Amino acid sequence: MDIQPIQNISLKQEVKRSLKRVIKHLEKTNKTRLPGELELSQRLAVSRVTVRDVMKEFEQEGIIYKIQGKGTFININALKMKVTLSPAVEFKQVIEKNGYKPTVELVEIITGLAEKKVALGLHLDPDAITVCAKKIFYADGKPVIYCEDTFEKNLINGELIENDLIESTFEYLLNYAGITVTHDIVEVIATNSSKLPDHGQLYHISESKPLLLLQSVYYTAKNRPVMFVKAYFDTEYIKLSLLRRQDVYFTD
Amino acid sequence: MDIQPIQNISLKQEVKRSLKRVIKHLEKTNKTRLPGELELSQRLAVSRVTVRDVMKEFEQEGIIYKIQGKGTFININALKMKVTLSPAVEFKQVIEKNGYKPTVELVEIITGLAEKKVALGLHLDPDAITVCAKKIFYADGKPVIYCEDTFEKNLINGELIENDLIESTFEYLLNYAGITVTHDIVEVIATNSSKLPDHGQLYHISESKPLLLLQSVYYTAKNRPVMFVKAYFDTEYIKLSLLRRQDVYFTD
DNA sequence: AAGTGGTCTAGACCACAAC
DNA sequence: TTGTGGTCTAGACCACTTG
Numbered sequence: 001m002d003i004q005p006i007q008n009i010s011l012k013q014e015v016k017r018s019l020k021r022v023i024k025h026l027e028k029t030n031k032t033r034l035p036g037e038l039e040l041s042q043r044l045a046v047s048r049v050t051v052r053d054v055m056k057e058f059e060q061e062g063i064i065y066k067i068q069g070k071g072t073f074i075n076i077n078a079l080k081m082k083v084t085l086s087p088a089v090e091f092k093q094v095i096e097k098n099g100y101k102p103t104v105e106l107v108e109i110i111t112g113l114a115e116k117k118v119a120l121g122l123h124l125d126p127d128a129i130t131v132c133a134k135k136i137f138y139a140d141g142k143p144v145i146y147c148e149d150t151f152e153k154n155l156i157n158g159e160l161i162e163n164d165l166i167e168s169t170f171e172y173l174l175n176y177a178g179i180t181v182t183h184d185i186v187e188v189i190a191t192n193s194s195k196l197p198d199h200g201q202l203y204h205i206s207e208s209k210p211l212l213l214l215q216s217v218y219y220t221a222k223n224r225p226v227m228f229v230k231a232y233f234d235t236e237y238i239k240l241s242l243l244r245r246q247d248v249y250f251t252d
Numbered sequence: 253m254d255i256q257p258i259q260n261i262s263l264k265q266e267v268k269r270s271l272k273r274v275i276k277h278l279e280k281t282n283k284t285r286l287p288g289e290l291e292l293s294q295r296l297a298v299s300r301v302t303v304r305d306v307m308k309e310f311e312q313e314g315i316i317y318k319i320q321g322k323g324t325f326i327n328i329n330a331l332k333m334k335v336t337l338s339p340a341v342e343f344k345q346v347i348e349k350n351g352y353k354p355t356v357e358l359v360e361i362i363t364g365l366a367e368k369k370v371a372l373g374l375h376l377d378p379d380a381i382t383v384c385a386k387k388i389f390y391a392d393g394k395p396v397i398y399c400e401d402t403f404e405k406n407l408i409n410g411e412l413i414e415n416d417l418i419e420s421t422f423e424y425l426l427n428y429a430g431i432t433v434t435h436d437i438v439e440v441i442a443t444n445s446s447k448l449p450d451h452g453q454l455y456h457i458s459e460s461k462p463l464l465l466l467q468s469v470y471y472t473a474k475n476r477p478v479m480f481v482k483a484y485f486d487t488e489y490i491k492l493s494l495l496r497r498q499d500v501y502f503t504d
Numbered sequence: 505a506a507g508t509g510g511t512c513t514a515g516a517c518c519a520c521a522a523c
Numbered sequence: 524t525t526g527t528g529g530t531c532t533a534g535a536c537c538a539c540t541t542g
Contacts, residue, residue, distance in 0.1 A: 010529085010530065010531095011530075011531070012529090012530070012531090016500075020501065036507070036508060036509080037508080037509065038507085038509095046531080046532090047531060047532050047533070047534095048532095048533090049301070049530095049531070049532070049533090052509090052510090053308075053530090053531095056305075057312070057500045058500070058501055060309070060312045061499065061500060065473065065475055066508090066509060067474055067509080067540085068508070068510065068538065068540080069507080069509065069538075069539035069540035069541080070507095070508065070509080070539085070540060070541085071507090071509075072508090072509080073475070075475055077437055077469075077471075077475070078437065081437065089499075181498070182497065182498045183314060183495060183496060183497045183498060184495070185329055185330065185333065185493060185494070185496075186493065186494050186496060187491060187492065187493050187494075188440065188464060188487065188492045188493070188494060189464070189487045190442045190443070190462040190463050190464035190465075190485070190487045191442070191462050192444070192462045210442040210443050210462055210463075211442050211462075212440060212441070212442035212464070213442075216496075217329075219329075221319075222317070222319055223317055223325070223327055223329070233442070235440065235441045235442045235443075239439060240440045241438065241439050241440070242437070242439075242440060242494075243435060243436070243437050243438075244435060244436050244437075244438060244468075245434065245435045246433070246434045246435060247313065247341075248268075248309045248310070248313060249272065249275075249309075249310055249313055249315045262510085262511065262512095263511075263512070264510090264511070288527060289528065290526085290527085299512060299513050299514070299515095300513095300514090300515095301511095301512070301513070301514090302511080302512060302513085304529090305511090305512095318527090318528060318529090319520090319521085319527085319528080320519065320521080320527070320528045320529065321519075321520035321521035321522080321527050321528065322520085322521060322526095322527065322528080323526090323527060323528075324527090324528080
C-alpha cells in the first residue's frame, strides 16, 4: 500500500492560505497595508488574476478593502469582531470567544412529525419523520443559549447516536449523512424568556429577560434545505456582531 | 451648451444589469437555471472572465449558486427575502416591504458632545460636536422602529436643515457631505421597551415588549466611520431576514 | 513619473454531470 | 461525448494617488 502525499491543493487554496498569513502578520505588527497585487503575484508565482480572485472573496467578506491608487488594506474592525454571526459556527466557540468556559447539556431528543413551520422550511413530506435535538449551552455554568435543531430522520444512515449529537449537529450531519452546510436564511426576532416553550422552565429560567431568537433554515451548496434551527441567545452575555455590506443586487 | 450622452458605463455594469434582467425574468417565469457562462459571454460580447466576475458578486450575496457540470441557478429563497438587513436600507422601505404604509416623525435633534460609546465608535476627538437625530417610524400609524442617528457636525457643509434630515440620514450625508456609506459593523442585541431612553415614554410606548436593537457604526468605502446608529425594531411587525454564508476567511 | 488597483481580453486545460 | 462550471495564464490599457 503506497501512501500518497496530499496533493492537488489548488493554487487558489495556496494563495488563500498565504494571504491569511499575510493578514495575520499585519494584524500582529499593527500595520494595515498589504503588498501590491503585482508583487504578491510575483512572489507567489501565480497570475495577478488568481490573486485578485482570492482577494475578492476576502473583500466581499469585509476582511480587506481596496483604495484605487493606494493599495489594499486590512479591516481591523472586521477582524476584531468576536462572533461573526456566520452559519455553522459552533455555539461552544461563540461562548469561548466571549470569554467564558462553555458546556453543553442535551435536554431531550424528540423523534416524530415536525411542526408546520419546520416542515415548510425544510420542504418535508407531510409524513416525514424528523429528529429534534434540544440543547442548552452554558457560559461559566450560566445558561446563555437554548437551541432546537431539527432535521429529517432518514438523512441519517443507521441509528441515532445521541452522544455524537450533543457536541455538534453540524458535525453529526457531516459524519452520518455526508452533508455540509454552506449557508442559511435566518429570521432575526426579539423575544422574551417567558415565550420559550414551557415558559422557560425547561431551560431553568425564572426571571423574564430579553432573548434574541435566530430562526433559520440551513442549506447545502446545492441549495437543499437540511436543518431547521431555533436558537435563543442571551445577548447580555453573548455579543453577536455582523459586518453588513451594501447590496450589489438589490440596489441600483 | 452641448449635452453629452451618459457614457463610460463599464462593461461590468452592463453585464450586471443584463444579469439582473435575466434573473428577474427567470423569477417571473418560475425557472431557475441561467444560460451557460460561454453563451452569456458570447451573447453579451464580453469575455467569460467578465461574466464570471459579476456572477461572483451575486454568488457571494447568495442570489445565485453554481453546480459544477450542471449550471448556474437563482436562489429563490434569497430573492424572496423581504428585508435583507443590509446597511443603508431606508427604514421606510423596510416598513413598505413588510406590507404597511410608512410614516416618519422627527422627535428631536440634539447638537452637542457625544456619549462615550459613540465617540469611541466614530473615533471622534473629545471635543467634537455631534448631531443626533431621533426618529420614530410608523407602520400604518403604529410605531415600529425607533432610531438615533449620530454623526459629527463638521462633516456637514453649512447649517443643518432639519427638514432634509427627516427623510433619510443617508441621503443627507450624501447631499451635504458627499459621503456614501458602503458597510457597517452592527451588534445585535435583544432588549425591551422598558430599557429605552425615558423608559419608552419619548416613543409613546406603554406596555413592555421585546425589541431588537441594532447598534452599528457605518463606514465609507475607505473605511472611515461616519455615523453611529441605534435602531430599535418591533420584530412582531417588522420581519428582518438575513442570508448568511460560510465564512471564507475564518474557517479552515 | 511611478506605483497602485480596476477593467478586459483570448485562450487553455481540468473536473464534474448527463445522455 | 458534450456541455457545464473551476482554475489559471500573460498581457494590455485605464484611472487614481503620490511624490
